[in-house]
Amino acid sequence: MISKSPPQECYVYITLPGQTEAVTAGRFEIKPDRLGNPRGSFVYAKSYLERAGAVPIDPIELKLTSRVYQTSAMNGVFGALRDASPDYWGRRVIERNAGKPVLTELDYLLESPDDRAGALGFGLNQVPPAPRRKFNQTIDLAKLQAAADAIVKDEELPADTPKEQISELLLIGTSMGGARPKAVVEDDDALWVAKFNRADDKWNTARVEHAMLSLARACGLTTAESKVVTVGTMDVLLVKRFDREKAQKGYFRARMVSALTLLRSADTYQSRDRWSYILLVEELRRASAEPKRDAAELFRRMCFNALISNTDDHPRNHALIARDQNWRLSPAYDLVPMMHISLEHRDLALICGDEGRFASARNLLTQAQRFLLDPEEAAKIIKDMTQQVRETWRNVARGVGVTDADCDKIAGAFAYPGFETGRMTA
Numbered sequence: 001m002i003s004k005s006p007p008q009e010c011y012v013y014i015t016l017p018g019q020t021e022a023v024t025a026g027r028f029e030i031k032p033d034r035l036g037n038p039r040g041s042f043v044y045a046k047s048y049l050e051r052a053g054a055v056p057i058d059p060i061e062l063k064l065t066s067r068v069y070q071t072s073a074m075n076g077v078f079g080a081l082r083d084a085s086p087d088y089w090g091r092r093v094i095e096r097n098a099g100k101p102v103l104t105e106l107d108y109l110l111e112s113p114d115d116r117a118g119a120l121g122f123g124l125n126q127v128p129p130a131p132r133r134k135f136n137q138t139i140d141l142a143k144l145q146a147a148a149d150a151i152v153k154d155e156e157l158p159a160d161t162p163k164e165q166i167s168e169l170l171l172i173g174t175s176m177g178g179a180r181p182k183a184v185v186e187d188d189d190a191l192w193v194a195k196f197n198r199a200d201d202k203w204n205t206a207r208v209e210h211a212m213l214s215l216a217r218a219c220g221l222t223t224a225e226s227k228v229v230t231v232g233t234m235d236v237l238l239v240k241r242f243d244r245e246k247a248q249k250g251y252f253r254a255r256m257v258s259a260l261t262l263l264r265s266a267d268t269y270q271s272r273d274r275w276s277y278i279l280l281v282e283e284l285r286r287a288s289a290e291p292k293r294d295a296a297e298l299f300r301r302m303c304f305n306a307l308i309s310n311t312d313d314h315p316r317n318h319a320l321i322a323r324d325q326n327w328r329l330s331p332a333y334d335l336v337p338m339m340h341i342s343l344e345h346r347d348l349a350l351i352c353g354d355e356g357r358f359a360s361a362r363n364l365l366t367q368a369q370r371f372l373l374d375p376e377e378a379a380k381i382i383k384d385m386t387q388q389v390r391e392t393w394r395n396v397a398r399g400v401g402v403t404d405a406d407c408d409k410i411a412g413a414f415a416y417p418g419f420e421t422g423r424m425t426a
Contacts, residue, residue, distance in 0.1 A: 040076030079261030118256035289326035337413035
């Protein structure tokens with residue numbers, strides 16, 4: 001006999017463009033189907049559909065209609081809702097403080113703080129709670145670093161760490177994160193994602209990632225703003241949140257969905273056939289308010305990832321945001337070099353041309369027209385960026401404080417030989 005779990009439901013809240021207070025957008029429910037597998041359903045509230053200025057939760061799936069949307073994918077969680085769920089780090093923090101041994105996907109949604117990535121929120125009450133707007137301050141970074149270190153090592157938290165500060169270590173959502181320890185902090189002007197170094201890092205990750213964002217901007221990419229602050233003997237990377245804008249009474253919030261959602265895919269090995277820049281640009285051209293500009297930006301980003309061996313460029317590390325009614329490709333983030341032994345062949349996480357994931361110039365050029373670029377224009381982008389990366393990466397890195405020793409450790413990542421010499425197979 002099939003064991004069936006009880007239905008679970010919650011309300012979905014959204015902060016509309018130009019507003020700082022959330023309203024109720026609809027209701028989300030997960031219940032078992034006839035085979036006992038989780039099936040999710042979402043329906044917009046009638047009051048929301050009648051509200052002036054109402055916007056859809058995502059650009060592809062949950063349109064503004066009165067129909068009941070259903071999905072059996074991803075344990076019954078719609079992509080746009082999954083993007084507002086905590087990432088691996090956030091789940092670790094929730095699990096550490098959970099009062100029950102087994103957590104469901106709905107538990108993760110409900111237990112996350114209300115300042116997750118994007119404009120969504122979740123709760124059990126039909127009326128959204130007032131925003132807490134209580135953030136860790138940049139002056140608290142030393143305590144946050146100590147708490148993050150303890151969580152990474154599964155050790156007891158420092159005795160002087162306030163409980164509320166630990167619960168707020170996970171103030172960041174999936175679309176902008178991964179497994180690295182992080183927290184949201186606030187200064188006088190903005191919200192920042194604080195990303196902490198780990199004791200087992202092979203190089204100063206904070207300064208290297210800051211260098212990659214700086215190098216990307218020099219190559220013509222639009223990236224998240226970043227800076228490095230030193231706390232005691234440790235460096236912390238601060239990345240400015242591009243889904244928030246400070247207002248007089250709080251923060252304006254941009255809607256946000258990951259490329260994983262845009263591709264209608266999951267983050268499992270079985271779904272990797274849809275992990276593709278080629279498919280992504282097709283969806284981007286449909287969703288973006290400026291398809292030609294965003295398609296070209298995605299091509300440059302793909303090229304840059306290949307040139308710095310950022311082979312962890314998975315779909316969660318690309319996103320669309322909507323600060324108003326219109327969706328656009330988000331600024332680039334999570335740009336990190338990866339070390340590889342092979343000098344001849346390296347693969348990106350997403351398919352980038354006729355030879356699959358092969359990170360070579362020739363492969364990138366095979367599908368340039370999908371990015372609304374003619375072959376000559378695409379070839380010039382690749383040539384100019386290759387020269388820029390090869391000739392300036394070390395100076396850029398040294399200029400933001402990466403040591404010579406760390407530069408030597410990551411040198412093999414940049415413009416590796418196979419990028420230019422790789423040939424198409426017969």
